Amino acid sequence: MNIWSISLKNIKSKPLYTFLSIFILALSITLLLGIRQLETSFKYQMQNNLGEIDLVIGAKGSPLQLVLASVLHMDNPTGNILYEDAKKIGKSPFIKTAVPISYGDNYKGYKIVGTTANFATLYNAKLEKGSAIKKSMEVILGSTVAEQLQLKIGDTFLSSHGLLENDIDIHSEHLTIVGIYQPTNKIIDRLIVTSLESIWHVHQEEEHEKDENHLEHHENHEKEKEITSLLVSFRSPSALLTLPRKINKDTNMQAALPKYELEKLYRYTGVGLKTISWIAYMILIISCITIFVSLYKMVKERAFDLALLRTYGASNFQLTRMIAYEGLIIGLFAFLLGLLVSKVGLYFMLRIMETEYQQNILQKLPLQEFLQIGLLVVVMIAFSILLAIYPIMKMNISTTLSNEK
Amino acid sequence: MIQTNNLTFHYKKEKHLFSFPNIDLKERENLLILGKSGIGKTTLLHLLAGLLTPISGKVVVGGVDIHSISYSELDKFRGQNIGLVFQKKHAIQSLNVVENLHARLFLSRKPISNTIIDFLLEQLDVSDCKTSTINTLSEGQSQRLSIAMAVVHNPQVILADEPTSSLDDANCKVVIELLIKQAKLTNANLIVITHDHRIKPLFSNSITL
Numbered sequence: 001m002n003i004w005s006i007s008l009k010n011i012k013s014k015p016l017y018t019f020l021s022i023f024i025l026a027l028s029i030t031l032l033l034g035i036r037q038l039e040t041s042f043k044y045q046m047q048n049n050l051g052e053i054d055l056v057i058g059a060k061g062s063p064l065q066l067v068l069a070s071v072l073h074m075d076n077p078t079g080n081i082l083y084e085d086a087k088k089i090g091k092s093p094f095i096k097t098a099v100p101i102s103y104g105d106n107y108k109g110y111k112i113v114g115t116t117a118n119f120a121t122l123y124n125a126k127l128e129k130g131s132a133i134k135k136s137m138e139v140i141l142g143s144t145v146a147e148q149l150q151l152k153i154g155d156t157f158l159s160s161h162g163l164l165e166n167d168i169d170i171h172s173e174h175l176t177i178v179g180i181y182q183p184t185n186k187i188i189d190r191l192i193v194t195s196l197e198s199i200w201h202v203h204q205e206e207e208h209e210k211d212e213n214h215l216e217h218h219e220n221h222e223k224e225k226e227i228t229s230l231l232v233s234f235r236s237p238s239a240l241l242t243l244p245r246k247i248n249k250d251t252n253m254q255a256a257l258p259k260y261e262l263e264k265l266y267r268y269t270g271v272g273l274k275t276i277s278w279i280a281y282m283i284l285i286i287s288c289i290t291i292f293v294s295l296y297k298m299v300k301e302r303a304f305d306l307a308l309l310r311t312y313g314a315s316n317f318q319l320t321r322m323i324a325y326e327g328l329i330i331g332l333f334a335f336l337l338g339l340l341v342s343k344v345g346l347y348f349m350l351r352i353m354e355t356e357y358q359q360n361i362l363q364k365l366p367l368q369e370f371l372q373i374g375l376l377v378v379v380m381i382a383f384s385i386l387l388a389i390y391p392i393m394k395m396n397i398s399t400t401l402s403n404e405k
Numbered sequence: 406m407i408q409t410n411n412l413t414f415h416y417k418k419e420k421h422l423f424s425f426p427n428i429d430l431k432e433r434e435n436l437l438i439l440g441k442s443g444i445g446k447t448t449l450l451h452l453l454a455g456l457l458t459p460i461s462g463k464v465v466v467g468g469v470d471i472h473s474i475s476y477s478e479l480d481k482f483r484g485q486n487i488g489l490v491f492q493k494k495h496a497i498q499s500l501n502v503v504e505n506l507h508a509r510l511f512l513s514r515k516p517i518s519n520t521i522i523d524f525l526l527e528q529l530d531v532s533d534c535k536t537s538t539i540n541t542l543s544e545g546q547s548q549r550l551s552i553a554m555a556v557v558h559n560p561q562v563i564l565a566d567e568p569t570s571s572l573d574d575a576n577c578k579v580v581i582e583l584l585i586k587q588a589k590l591t592n593a594n595l596i597v598i599t600h601d602h603r604i605k606p607l608f609s610n611s612i613t614l
Contacts, residue, residue, distance in 0.1 A: 001507035001508050001511040001517060002511060006497075006500070009500050009504065010499045012499070013499035302499075305497050305499075308496070309497065309508075309512060311454065311456070311484075312554075313480060313481060313485060314480070397456045398456040398457045401491065
């Protein structure tokens with residue numbers, strides 16, 4: 001028998017109040033932890049997927065769309081640009097690497113990106129198996145693609161037109177898998193990488209079939225080769241100021257800064273998360289009021305019990321500890337429950353998102369954020385406990401005992 | 406052993422000054438204090454227990470002037486040397502009978518001994534209710550429990566405030582006899598404060614306020 005066990009017995013003797021307190025507190029902790037984790041994961045995922053891309057050059061249109069399409073591979077491209085024009089820009093002394101990408105096809109929902117060998121270096125992706133692309137119609141799979149579709153080196157498949165999975169518009173040329181990348185936790189894991197030529201080849205073959213005027217077309221098409229966008233990394237940050245403006249002014253292409261665009265997008269989506277955060281804080285306050293009411297009620301209703309404990313030799317400090325432990329036990333249980341529910345909840349939520357976007361974005365919550373929430377909860381509970389034990393400090397044992405007789 | 410000397414007291418908002426006759430009990434002596442309602446019986450009991458501080462005068466229990474020591478020492482002293490029996494509620498609601506006795510010993514800083522507790526409950530004829538919760542006990546059982554709570558820690562003084570006013574004649578006699586018996590067993594002074602004249606014949610020593 002000690003103060004802890006008396007506190008525990010007190011809690012057990014009022015299960016409804018205890019349940020209510022734990023439930024509401026756990027709810028707010030769940031929301032707080034869940035939102036913070038989503039927020040960090042989101043931010044991390046966006047930053048991470050940028051790799052070394054400082055600038056995206058593509059067809060005129062919405063810069064956000066261009067970034068979403070070319071960097072996160074989440075949206076349709078704004079259109080195509082001429083490879084010739086892109087190559088000219090790529091020669092600028094400000095630019096360290098310029099990687100052209102071209103896409104428009106998918107296999108079972110995974111996007112096929114035609115590009116050059118430099119694409120992998122943007123994401124620091126190395127080959128796990130197989131070899132680099134040597135000729136047209138060869139592909140390297142991102143690690144997630146290989147895993148999800150159970151494909152291995154040497155397998156062949158037919159791509160289908162468009163960015164979404166469909167069975168109607170299937171190209172007739174087989175693509176052969178020659179390599180698989182190591183997992184990078186970046187967007188490249190979910191892409192099928194091939195050469196620019198493969199993409200051109202697939203589409204030209206089909207245009208030829210439709211086009212009667214073969215010869216004339218063939219002469220022009222070296223000039224007409226198109227790509228979707230150009231991913232650029234700068235040699236020095238000073239290019240950030242001049243190059244985009246120049247491209248936007250002097251060419252029929254647009255230059256978008258992915259960092260800036262994603263920051264903008266994040267601000268839009270952040271409003272929703274902020275609202276939920278505020279709701280979570282409100283619930284936290286309400287739950288602390290519940291704990292306070294529960295403890296205060298106990299102090300008031302059981303004043304006689306507390307006075308009795310004093311006559312048994314309990315000091316004021318022991319009674320204070322008894323009430324404080326009750327609050328702490330409730331808080332601890334609520335925190336564990338909240339942690340558990342937020343983990344399980346996010347897991348299932350992201351499982352659903354994962355199948356929709358083929359993206360696994362769950363990141364571990366940094367310890368600092370975790371401690372911040374923990375500290376906030378502890379402070380709030382401590383505050384409610386302090387308010388509740390105030391009457392104990394002022395308790396007059398004699399009056400309490402005489403009144404309750 | 407308990408002595409008082411010229412005890413006086415008055416409540417903050419009231420003008421009436423209580424002054425109490427001196428008490429001087431040697432070892433194993435008992436005392437019945439009779440008086441009408443409002444005469445200050447409970448006030449006297451709380452002064453004796455150190456729950457109220459007198460305006461003047463002394464209360465000496467086992468050689469210790471209890472109003473001259475610090476509050477925390479008084480808490481400790483009360484827990485170890487004084488046993489209180491009340492009219493109605495007698496124990497902590499959220500604990501069962503045995504847990505109450507354990508808590509009592511723990512808070513008095515006395516070793517917890519199940520043999521003593523079993524023996525005591527046997528003596529008081531409440532062994533059957535060991536794990537009962539407090540609000541399921543009958544009036545008689547619960548008054549017996551309050552005796553157990555007042556004597557389990559071997560106090561020097563047992564103070565009982567109207568212990569019999571809610572009991573019928575049969576239970577009244579049994580409870581007082583048990584109190585006297587337990588006081589004797591622990592070598593404690595028993596002071597009963599009451600307006601209940603039924604118990605007067607059971608005491609040799611009594612004063613009226």
